Amino acid sequence: MSETGVPDEVVTACLRAAAAAPSVHNTQPWLFRVGVDAVDVLVDRSRRLAVLDPDGREMLVSIGAAVFNLRVAFGAAGRRTSVRRMPDDADPDLAARVTIGAAGRPARAAQALAAAVPGRHTNRRPFADRRVPFVTMEELRGAAAMEGASLVEIGPELRDGVLALTRTAETRLRSDPAYRAELAAWTTASSVGRDDGLPRHVIGPRGRDGALPLRDLGTGLGPSAGAVEFESDPILLLLFTPGDTPEHWIRAGEALERVWLTATVRGLAVTPMSQLTEISAMRDLLTDSAAHSVPQTVLRIGYPLWPAMASPRRPLAELVVTNPPPASR
Ligand SMILES: Cc1cc2nc3c(=O)[nH]c(=O)nc-3n(C[C@H](O)[C@H](O)[C@H](O)COP(=O)(O)O)c2cc1C
The missing domain is CATH 3.40.109.10 (NADH Oxidase)
Structure with a gap:
């Protein structure tokens, strides 16, 4: 990301975190476009569930989860982010633009949440009969x-x-x-x-x-x-x-x-x-x-009695698009 000085490997790690987000039926309806100072999160409408989700509501809820993971991963890397959701009326497929701010100290809360991303899974197994404090x-x-x-x-x-x-x-x-x-x-x-x-x-x-x-x-x-x-x-x-x-x-x-x-x-x-x-x-x-x-x-x-199992994810190479180039802020 030329204008932010964020190294490519950090950007890649943040995109991986975004791609680990939950999505309805594990449809992973997202694409990412890396610009000079922002990451665009785009909707892949071919992955909308036409029967279950005709309005695309759950598709966009899933996209929002990916946006959050992106924010928290950049936060853990010491970058503040600002998000514009549905920023372009003329382009409904552009769900969010996550702009990367100046470098700072990594936020501790973001680090804890980012560290939890790889271990977060949907657990459909029995839970303990135990109250949550x-x-x-x-x-x-x-x-x-x-x-x-x-x-x-x-x-x-x-x-x-x-x-x-x-x-x-x-x-x-x-x-x-x-x-x-x-x-x-x-x-x-x-x-x-x-x-x-x-x-x-x-x-x-x-x-x-x-x-x-x-x-x-x-x-x-x-x-x-x-x-x-x-x-x-x-x-x-x-x-x-x-x-x-x-x-x-x-x-x-x-x-x-x-x-x-x-x-x-x-x-x-x-x-x-x-x-x-x-x-x-x-x-x-x-x-x-x-x-x-x-x-x-x-x-x-x-509280889980058994651990949850991880579900598969699409490779990043399939998720990162380059065209058309992102417009500047
Ligand atoms: C908007 C949304 C709705 C979901 N609804 C259900 C559901 O009704 N039942 C269910 O078992 N899982 C549901 N899930 C979980 C997804 O199936 C799960 O996130 C996806 O398969 C990926 O697995 P993971 O969460 O373990 O990474 C939902 C997830 C999202 C984001």
Whole structure:
């Protein structure tokens, strides 16, 4: 990056961190363009889930998570960043421009979060029946707030309702042959020869009593391993943004990833359970326009009984584009 003096190997490491971000069905819908003082994060629309995500909301949430990883990796390398989301009305594929500031001292908080990036995975396996300390919950809420979002723990009085809605959403989605076909196209028996999507080894076991409606990812893979016991009191969080524009979706992804990396630092595991946000009537039900809060995803958190498995990533060479050259700020 000629104008910033950031060495190429540092830029490469930051792009790798961005590419390690979570994305819906592991679609990795991002491309990166390195300019003289900024990295552009572009949308690869060929990777949008046409059935599940017709508006591209979850695609942009995924992009936001990559933007956050990019920010935190540059922060850990001693560079402040400033972000413009959807900066060019004429170019809707330019999701964010991350401009690199002057060199400074690496921020300790950014270093801790950046160090957590390689070990952050989706854990779809059982969690311990153990409460999360109040201070840690506060830290997670604070992480969301720093990104302009809010994270709300679903208390015992509402939890059964949210689980029931999620179960209904899951049944509705799965009853659609187009949904099942799309999911099957993104799930694979193994990651051999495939660097995106969900290989069988990342898909967790079935719950014994079906009480926890995690997304059933195994539809295209035939019979799964036997059923196991999951935690009896799952801890569920709802992530809200103050609006519902593409810019809010990107910010939701940044908040999701700050929360997720903070949880990782604290030894917590995370599973997004987004099904109810994918049925518009259910999303509307949980939207409070007067209070400016729109649900973007549901997260299950807890202390893992088993470690999560890593999912594959596309090589950087496929993600870095050079044309057309970035316009200057
Ligand atoms: C917007 C979004 C929605 C997601 N929804 C779900 C979900 O409903 N169920 C699930 O098991 N995983 C969900 N995930 C997790 C992705 O499947 C996961 O990030 C991806 O497969 C990459 O794996 P990794 O997180 O282990 O790196 C979601 C991720 C994102 C970013």
